[in-house]
Amino acid sequence: MATDRFVLPAPGPPATVAFPPVTRTSLPNGLAVWSVAHASVPVVSCALVLNRGTAGDPPDRPGLASVVASLAIESAGDRDSIALADALARIGAHLDVQPAADVTVVSVQTLRRHLPAALDLLADIVRRPQFTAGDFARVRELRLSRLRQASRVASTVADRALIAGVYGDHPYGHGALGTSRAVAEMTIDEVRAWWSQAWSPAGATFVAAGDVDARTIEREVARAFAGWEAAAEPEATPLSHDAAAPRLLVVHRPGAAQAEVRVGQPGPPRATPDYHALVTLNALLGGQFTSRINRNLREQRAITYGARSAFDMRRAGGLFSCDAGVQSDAAAVAAAEILREFGDVSVPGAVSAEELTRAQAALTRGYVRHFETAGHLARALVDLATYRLPDDTFDRFVPRVSALTAGDVSEAAARTLRPGACTIVVVTDLDRHRAALDALEREIEVISVEF
């Protein structure tokens, strides 16, 4: 068939993609073991999802979960800190430890032929960290320096101000790195106590994806993690509260070259029945380059390099927020426009059929991109484990999103978005740009953010 060379071609019908089958088993100590075969490159991506994260920090010890994580990957087993790093480097393995809000994830990417050695090292880190006084002193000093450095980064200051403003004293209301005050007061005994409670097979899941069969994974995990004793499972994090009063929190940053703007509010947990409607809402509102907010602030007003909104959905609630670095004189315009976009999209009829179709297509046609590599598949399994999602979660996504109507999306928006109660954070040179904030018609609360 002849086609006109100069007419934009439409994509063909989408392929149906199924998430590869997950093989599941568990060890007698309660550790769940999940794996997915992905034969391409001789690489295996593994992750151990521990059932406690930064929300489990004691109220007077923000940062404890993260200090434990940093310290566990220092000296472990019969190796000191340097020897452990050397052993990992000699097999080309990449180790990472991420303290998230609900879980702590220790992951390792390794060549297939080094899988047993990599799992031995992972087991040392998880089961046999040494927590020496020397490592503790050094890690604590480095953490204090890192906090000082972070306090100078405008975007980090803005993020920290937002979560504190939105969550208040809820366990999600502090950053993973903690505060200098808490880190300075921590003791090695607190580290040991937290580790012995939280780094336990109870409620933990080991996931693996790569060029390896499930029996090999099960055998190797059993070898490395058998006999690991379980502690009691932690108590669940209480649900985060509803939207607070509207606030305008301003951090004065002398000489700032631009303003960092955040607009946010509490959001639903990952288990919300509105999940698919809200993901679709975000795609058309602020989650993509072509979304309403970025088109407005970047492509029409040219006041930012980019603006993005996101739902951070967790076990016990979440955050919905939009962030942008903007010209200092445009901070109020940016915040006001973001709030207006939140409100506009919640009105019945606000979402046209065409806009909905575009967002659905972007999400459903592109879904396969999230499952391309072993690393992608391992991350997907980490999500299943973290949020205890049903087995068919990934296979339901495309049909669920495709079935949504424009009404479903704007109703979910109306149920969820509270532009009138959003917290606004602006990090800017207040001496030079105070007047620019008057347009928001909110009382300016000048705050300092604790690092």
Add this chain to the structure above:
Amino acid sequence: MRVPFEKRTLANGLDVIVHNDHRVPLVAVSVWYHVGSGNEQPGKTGFAHLFEHLMFEGSEHHRRSYFEPLQNAGGTLNGSTSADRTDYWEVVPAEAVRLALWMEADRMGWLLPALTPENFETQRGVVLNERRQNYENKPYGLAQFTLARALFPEGHPYSWPTIGETADVLAASIDDVRGFFARYYHPANASLVIAGDITSAAAFEMAEELFGAIPAGPAVGPVSSPAVEAKAREVVMHDRVDLGRLYMAWASPALFADGDAELDLAGDLLANGRTSRLYRRLVHDRRVATELAASQSSRELVSTFQIVATAAPGQSLQTLRAAIVEEIERLRHAGPDEAELERGRAQAEAAFIYRVQSLGGTGGKADQLNAYNVYQGRPDGFDADLSRYLNATPASVRDTLAQWIDPDRATVLSVLPGDRDQPAGA
């Protein structure tokens, strides 16, 4: 290690490289133009990068954003600019590959009719905001600009930042930009990779149909540049930071030249990661530094070898510098231990395997095939590239450092806590 491919060159000079990988129904498209900020002239910097923005704003037969059709087809896309080259890429579901290729072809052949003063002004504003966000508003954000100005002689193509000087971006005219496009953005100065769930026959057929009619454009010669003299240079700047940071930099062997891989390995064993000599000494044992990094930034004309160290609170940069100089001198005279180098080789080999997991995007297989093709004229550079690392010896690392990395002839930048010397955005 093999990444199988077929390569053909169209009559207009466009290299087309196809790699089949049918594991997932995705196709990666990568277009490299062999133009970067190094092709710019003093006073007219930032063009290649500004251009990267304009390439997403529409072309003659699709006079609107490039993001919309591709995102609505489930694709993802972006571009990036360096001193040497500019790349544009898409990763799309296999059923949208024709759309991605059509759009790349339309902006390669028919961009200028859609370039409007309004688009131009908008993207100029976006770029200035990008500069503020990524450099001016970040602690230490302007240090690399200062270091490059000090290391390279005036007028050297690597002496200005890829994002451009603010004054130049403000002064750029739409006619300047049109001229820049005509000279550099055409098939004879470009390379196209199509990688993923597609047959070679279909890929070459689409490439010929969509790109074949675009005129070749003028030949682009190599960039000429003044020599970089190896000599001591000292620069001090102040920034709103809490901890001082020391940068030591040298001009070093160009991308793929003798010694390039050796310096990459030397950077790792000197200052990258917990096993490195300087980390052990300065962070682990003496606790006088908080962060350390070394890099061999490989580029076509000349590379830069750099060590960066951040002081611990209360520690002077002089302490760090003395230790760095001592460790460099040790390596220049005795070379690394064989066991140390063995570890570096193992890491390099693993990194090469990890790198071929993704089809597209920055660093994916399509990007790497283009890199080897543009810089070396053949896409199958993987094995030869890796063998440079596997064949490095303690003696070759020692000799490379002895020849190039002389502590007495380093460019040294000290960033000290204080008020920023130049007002941000100036």
